[in-house]
Amino acid sequence: MNILRHFLMAAFVCAALTISARSAPSTTNLAGSWQGTLNVGSQKLRVGLNLSEPKPGGFAATLDLPDNGAKGLPVEHVSLADRILSFDVNIGAPSQFEGVVSRDLTEILGSLQQGGNFLPLALMRMDGKSEASAAKPAILSSPHRKFELKPCAVAGVTKDALCGQYEVYEDRAKKAGRKINLNIMVLPALVDKPAPDPIFYLQGGPGGAATSVAPSWIMTQMHRTRDVVLVDQRGTGNSNPLPCNFRGDPNDMRGYFVEGATPEGARLCRSGLEKNADLRLYTTTIAMADLDDVRVALGYERINVYGGSYGSTAALSYLNFYPQHVRTVTISGVAPPDNQLPLSFAKGVEHALNRLFDDCAADEKCRQAFPDLRKDWDAVVANVTKGPVTFDALNPITHQKQQVTMTREGFAELIRLVLYVPNVMSALPLMIHQMSQNDHTQFAYYAYQVQRGIDAGIARGMQLSVLCAEDIPFLKESDIEPAMGGTFYGGNRARLYLKLCQEWPRGDMPPKFRAPIKSNVPVLMLSGELDPVTPPDVAAPLLRWLPNGRQIVMHNTTHNAYPCSEKLAREFIEKGTAKDLDTSCVEAIKRLPFITSLPPLAIPR
Structure with a gap:
C-alpha cells in the first residue's frame, strides 16, 4: 500500500x-x-x-x-x-x-x-500506430480450455489481460442447489512460448480478492515467462462476495478509531448474507476444490501456487489436498493452517515495536529528535488506556475537520496495521512523540488511510466463515493470557473473535486440514523479520515435513511485499528449487529513513 x-x-x-x-x-x-x-x-x-x-x-x-x-x-x-x-x-x-x-x-x-x-x-x-499482427496469448489457442476468456478492459490492468467466469456448486458435496460464478483473470505470459505451468496467486485476508492484485507492481515481472491466474475465492471480489460493513461510511473517520466488529453487527450481517449464501460453505478446503476445478478447466496439468498471509494458508491447503498438481509453492507472511490466529499477533506487534524503538535509538537523527521515545510511548498508551481520547482531525478524503474518539482497542488495531506499512512506519516515532503531547492529527490522518484501505479490500463475512471454522474453534480462553498477556496488543481481539464466532455458522473442516503437511514439493517461505502478525517462528515448524522447503528471513521487512522478496520468488519458480538462490538482496534491505518532521496539516476551522 x-x-x-x-x-x-x-x-x-x-x-x-x-x-x-x-x-x-x-x-x-x-x-x-x-x-x-x-x-x-x-x-x-x-x-x-x-x-x-x-x-x-x-x-x-x-x-x-x-x-x-x-x-x-x-x-x-x-x-x-x-x-x-x-x-x-x-x-x-x-x-x-x-x-x-x-x-x-x-x-x-x-x-x-x-x-x-x-x-x-x-x-x-500518441501517434496512432499499432501492431495488428501481434501474436495472441498462447492460452487462447489451448485445446484443453473449457470456458471462454475475453479481454478484461479493467482500469489499471494490462489490456492483454483475459477474464472469464466458471460456475461451481456452492454445496460441492451435494452437487445441487445454488451455483456460484467464480471470477477469473488470466495475465498471459509476456513471452510467446510460455512455460506450461502457470502461477496461481492467492490473496490474503482472509477475504481479499485475487483479481485486486492485478494492477500491482508485483505482477509486472511475475507473468514474464508463464501465465498468472487470479481466481477470486468464493465469498470475495466478484465470486458471490460476502461483505460486512462494521464501520459505517468509509469516508467518515469516526468508525475507524474504535473496534468496529461487534456480536450485534455480526448477527445483522449474517441475517443479510444468508439470503444469498450458506455461510458454512466458504471455507479454505472448499475454495481449493474450486481452484482445482479452474486449473482443469484452463487446461493446466501442474501449477505453481503463490500466496501471502492468508493466501499462504490457502496455498498450503492446496498442496495438502492436491500435491500431484503442484510444481512449487511460494508463501510469504506464512500462516500455517494449524496456527492459532490471532495468538501470534501480540508478540509479533511487541517485537516490531521494540525494534522500532531500538532502531530509532541507534539512528542519530531519530535519537536526537526523540531521545525519550519509549517514555513517550508509555505516556501515549497510559493515556488511551485511562479512557477514550477525543481530538480534532483532518479527514484526508473529505478535507474537512472531524472530531474523532479513539478507544484503547481501536488504537491497538491501528498500530498493528501501521506496522505493516514501511512508509507510514518510518514516521511512527514522530507520531508517537506528537501523541505524547496530545497532538493526534498526523497519526489520525495516516492511520485512517491505512485502515480504510485495508478494510476496503476485505469481505468480512467471508473472513468470519474462514476464521469461525478453521481457527477460533481451536482457541480457548485459557490460551489467550499465556500467549498475549503482558503485551501492548493484548488479548482483546482474540476474545472478540470468540464472541463473533458464537454468532456465525461454523463450516465443517476435514481433520487433514490441520494435520502436518508432508511433501517433497519445493516450498519457499519468505518471512518478514518485523512482521507483526506472522513472525518467522510461526513458519519454521513447517520445515520438519518439507525436505525440499526453505525459509528465508527477510531483514527489516514487515508483512508487505518487497522487490527483494518478489525477486526471490520469481527465481525460485523459474528454477523449481529453493537451493542456490541468490539471497544477496536480503542483506541489502534497510529500514526507510526515519521521518522526524512533517509540515502541519491545515485543519479547517
Missing part, C-alpha cells in the same frame, strides 16, 4: 538534470511520443515519454513533466525484454520505471518506483 505518496521528496517538482543517455537493445518499434498521468498524493502530474532509435537496435529517451515545467529530462538504462520496458530517470530523486508493453504496442502499463513508493503510471501511444 502506497499511502504516503506525498512523502516523496519535494524535489520531485524538478529542474532539468544532466545525465547521459545510454542505448539498450530493442526488439520492437516503440519509437514515438507516449503520454500518461502520474498520481502523487492529491496531485496528478502529466508525464511525456519520448522514445527514439538513433541507431539500429538501440533506444534513446527523454522524459517531460509539463506541469512542473520540466522538459527533456535524460533517461538512461532503457531496456526492453519480453515486453517489459524499464528505464532509470532522476526527477529530483533517482527513480526506476518498469512496465508491460501491450501486444499491439499502444500501451505501457507499469509503476515508477521512488524510494519505497510504487506509483502507477500508464503511458499511451
Whole structure:
C-alpha cells in the first residue's frame, strides 16, 4: 500500500538534470511520443515519454513533466525484454520505471518506483500506430480450455489481460442447489512460448480478492515467462462476495478509531448474507476444490501456487489436498493452517515495536529528535488506556475537520496495521512523540488511510466463515493470557473473535486440514523479520515435513511485499528449487529513513 505518496521528496517538482543517455537493445518499434498521468498524493502530474532509435537496435529517451515545467529530462538504462520496458530517470530523486508493453504496442502499463513508493503510471501511444499482427496469448489457442476468456478492459490492468467466469456448486458435496460464478483473470505470459505451468496467486485476508492484485507492481515481472491466474475465492471480489460493513461510511473517520466488529453487527450481517449464501460453505478446503476445478478447466496439468498471509494458508491447503498438481509453492507472511490466529499477533506487534524503538535509538537523527521515545510511548498508551481520547482531525478524503474518539482497542488495531506499512512506519516515532503531547492529527490522518484501505479490500463475512471454522474453534480462553498477556496488543481481539464466532455458522473442516503437511514439493517461505502478525517462528515448524522447503528471513521487512522478496520468488519458480538462490538482496534491505518532521496539516476551522 502506497499511502504516503506525498512523502516523496519535494524535489520531485524538478529542474532539468544532466545525465547521459545510454542505448539498450530493442526488439520492437516503440519509437514515438507516449503520454500518461502520474498520481502523487492529491496531485496528478502529466508525464511525456519520448522514445527514439538513433541507431539500429538501440533506444534513446527523454522524459517531460509539463506541469512542473520540466522538459527533456535524460533517461538512461532503457531496456526492453519480453515486453517489459524499464528505464532509470532522476526527477529530483533517482527513480526506476518498469512496465508491460501491450501486444499491439499502444500501451505501457507499469509503476515508477521512488524510494519505497510504487506509483502507477500508464503511458499511451500518441501517434496512432499499432501492431495488428501481434501474436495472441498462447492460452487462447489451448485445446484443453473449457470456458471462454475475453479481454478484461479493467482500469489499471494490462489490456492483454483475459477474464472469464466458471460456475461451481456452492454445496460441492451435494452437487445441487445454488451455483456460484467464480471470477477469473488470466495475465498471459509476456513471452510467446510460455512455460506450461502457470502461477496461481492467492490473496490474503482472509477475504481479499485475487483479481485486486492485478494492477500491482508485483505482477509486472511475475507473468514474464508463464501465465498468472487470479481466481477470486468464493465469498470475495466478484465470486458471490460476502461483505460486512462494521464501520459505517468509509469516508467518515469516526468508525475507524474504535473496534468496529461487534456480536450485534455480526448477527445483522449474517441475517443479510444468508439470503444469498450458506455461510458454512466458504471455507479454505472448499475454495481449493474450486481452484482445482479452474486449473482443469484452463487446461493446466501442474501449477505453481503463490500466496501471502492468508493466501499462504490457502496455498498450503492446496498442496495438502492436491500435491500431484503442484510444481512449487511460494508463501510469504506464512500462516500455517494449524496456527492459532490471532495468538501470534501480540508478540509479533511487541517485537516490531521494540525494534522500532531500538532502531530509532541507534539512528542519530531519530535519537536526537526523540531521545525519550519509549517514555513517550508509555505516556501515549497510559493515556488511551485511562479512557477514550477525543481530538480534532483532518479527514484526508473529505478535507474537512472531524472530531474523532479513539478507544484503547481501536488504537491497538491501528498500530498493528501501521506496522505493516514501511512508509507510514518510518514516521511512527514522530507520531508517537506528537501523541505524547496530545497532538493526534498526523497519526489520525495516516492511520485512517491505512485502515480504510485495508478494510476496503476485505469481505468480512467471508473472513468470519474462514476464521469461525478453521481457527477460533481451536482457541480457548485459557490460551489467550499465556500467549498475549503482558503485551501492548493484548488479548482483546482474540476474545472478540470468540464472541463473533458464537454468532456465525461454523463450516465443517476435514481433520487433514490441520494435520502436518508432508511433501517433497519445493516450498519457499519468505518471512518478514518485523512482521507483526506472522513472525518467522510461526513458519519454521513447517520445515520438519518439507525436505525440499526453505525459509528465508527477510531483514527489516514487515508483512508487505518487497522487490527483494518478489525477486526471490520469481527465481525460485523459474528454477523449481529453493537451493542456490541468490539471497544477496536480503542483506541489502534497510529500514526507510526515519521521518522526524512533517509540515502541519491545515485543519479547517
